[in-house]
Amino acid sequence: MHTLFYIWRNLKRNKLRSALTILSVGFSLALMTVLNGYTAMQDAWGAESEKYHxxxxxxxxxxxxxxxxxxxxxxxxxxxxxxxxxxxxxxxxxxxxxxxxxxxxxxxxxxxxxxxxxxxxxxxxxxxxxxxxxxxxxxxxxxxxxxxxxxxxxxxxxxxxxxxxxxxxxxxxxxxxxxxxxxxxxxxxxxxxxxxxxxxxxxxxxxxxxxSSDATAKVCQTLDERFASSDNPTRTQTESAFFQMFADMAGNVRAYIFYIGLAVVFSLTLVAATSMAVSMRERTSEIAVLKAIGFSRRRVLVTILGEASSITFLGGCLGVALGCSFLELAHRAASQIVPLSVSEMLGPWLAYLLASAAGIGLVSGIVPAVRAAQLSVIDGLRRVV
Amino acid sequence: MSEAHLDNGEPVVAVHDVCKEFYRDAITIPVLSGINLELKRGDYLALMGPSGSGKSTLLNLVAGLDRPTSGTVTVCGQSLESTSESKLARWRSRHIGFIFQLYNLIPVLTAFENVELPLTLTSLSRRERREHVEAALQVVGLSDRSHHYPRQLSGGQEQRVSIARAIATDPTLIVADEPTGDLDAKSAGEILDLMERLNREFHKTIIMVTHDPDAAVRAKQIVHLQKGVLVEKTHAGQE
Incomplete structure (x- = not known):
């Protein structure tokens, strides 16, 4: 029997609690996926535009x-x-x-x-x-x-x-x-x-x-200089910069997304930490038994951190899947607003979201895990032995 | 069950001049004082005494779950009072089998997996672990219930799984705290029979804490504790 197996069994221990935690992480991560997908789409769209100079x-x-x-x-x-x-x-x-x-x-x-x-x-x-x-x-x-x-x-x-x-x-x-x-x-x-x-x-x-793309900067400068003294001076830019200008009209969207993301991560950490703390409290004697029969502090720590990370990672996978599905549907329904399919903007940002989900689990699990690792066997067993 | 620990004449348990005190704020609470106890391989000791007499504390010291305030505790050749926490954990996994009053099985694991749990700390292969688990479940007569979860077992069966878990690693010493305390008379009798068999057939050294005189007489020796002091030691048949 391996630690992963034990972690998996523990996830199924209280199905309702696990499901609610996974769903809360999932829906929040779905929101983050949509927001981050929007910026990824802009980047991908800009990069695509660059190709045609x-x-x-x-x-x-x-x-x-x-x-x-x-x-x-x-x-x-x-x-x-x-x-x-x-x-x-x-x-x-x-x-x-x-x-x-x-x-x-x-x-x-x-x-x-x-x-x-x-x-x-x-x-x-x-x-x-x-x-x-x-x-x-x-x-x-x-x-x-x-x-x-x-x-x-x-x-x-x-x-x-x-x-x-x-x-x-x-x-x-x-x-x-x-x-x-x-x-x-x-x-x-x-x-x-x-x-x-x-x-x-x-x-x-x-x-x-x-x-050619090498000539772009010079041509832009030449054109703006040519019209500078006219009644209608111009601003010339690359196509990707032009599309970015639209995004900038809505303000510093990236900053908004960053701060929203931070708030989501913080609240999710609290939700996951509460769930883990309640779970650990219910299993105090069980953890004491594990330690009594020879489980080391490190093993207990890894088990509980693994459990916390697994539950939020599952929520993260669900959230990313939901968010990507939403983006894909939005692309099909309104390709003016969402011009790219999800398959065209796959990138590290998705891995970053999944890593964030697992990270939330790690952080939220630290306090319960350390407390469990430091638990006195005697106190845990309530002097059964 | 193999005979992993050969008898070289040394006591399995040697407790010398042990005192144990607990501290609550500025108050010192003496729990054990001047305890001396020796058990040889194959001994079966029942610890009796009223609540608060220090039975469980003594059991915790012998099992390596706690350290004495003074004195020495040597079990299976290992001096426990100065051993680090991590070494003690490893040592317990090799030498001590635990039987708890409330069975303390892991509810999300089957009987088989519960028994296998301490074996996962060893270097045994999966096949070897399975053999050990099957042997242990056979000893306690629950081979046919190996895939049942604790909630699907009766109290007596749960305690038998707990015993199988305790003997799966073939420990030298088995510590049992009120192993029949939560069972009906019939199941309690079966558990005591089983423990007697472990002692007689497999030469396991057993220390059992109990309030029940009927359970205590099944041991080879009975020790009474009162206010943290050993007051009486009798041999089976003398009570």
């Missing part, structure tokens, strides 16, 4: 500032730029759904040059380029919605005072689900002009692909 130009004031459409050609003409397109967020409602997927106005002739890892049937691309109100979508989005080529996709403007009446011309394949729809930026701009509405001539942002 794209840059994003926007007004120095951010999204509220104007980025004249004329800048697109000037960006294209800059040394080190391979392709560039306006990329204007539309944010319309589809039928009764509020902004159910991402919609961007771009240049049909340049978009697949900027996102050259995307692929589309050349005939479909040609059709889109010919059709003013044409659009193309990510294949996953088309499949999810059951859209076929030629489908009418009406979008009601919320930010822009012009509704789009789009026709699906093609679907693209991409390494990651973008959950996006692209339409011709000119279609939007013309509509706004016809209505004499605000927002005409605004590219929103400009996405561009540079020839």
């Amino acid at each position: 794209r840059i994003v130009v926007l007004n120095i004031q951010g999204f509220s500032g104007m980025l004249p459409i004329a800048y697109v050609d000037r960006v294209r003409g800059t040394e080190g730029i391979r392709a560039a397109t306006p990329y204007a967020w539309y944010g319309g409602n589809y039928k009764d759904e509020q902004m159910p997927f991402a919609q961007f106005g771009c240049d049909p002739k340049a978009a697949f040059g900027v996102w050259d890892e995307f692929s589309i049937d050349p005939k479909q691309l040609e059709e889109w380029q010919k059709t003013r109100n044409g659009c193309v979508v990510d294949r996953r989005l088309a499949d999810k919605r059951g859209w076929k080529i030629g489908e009418r996709i009406p979008l009601k403007g919320t930010f822009y005072q012009f509704d789009l009446d789009l026709v699906l011309c093609g679907v693209w394949d991409s390494p990651k689900n973008t959950d996006s729809l692209w339409f011709n930026w000119l279609y939007l701009d013309e509509g706004l002009r016809e209505k004499n509405a605000q927002g005409t001539g605004n590219a929103g942002t400009i996405f561009a692909q540079v020839t």
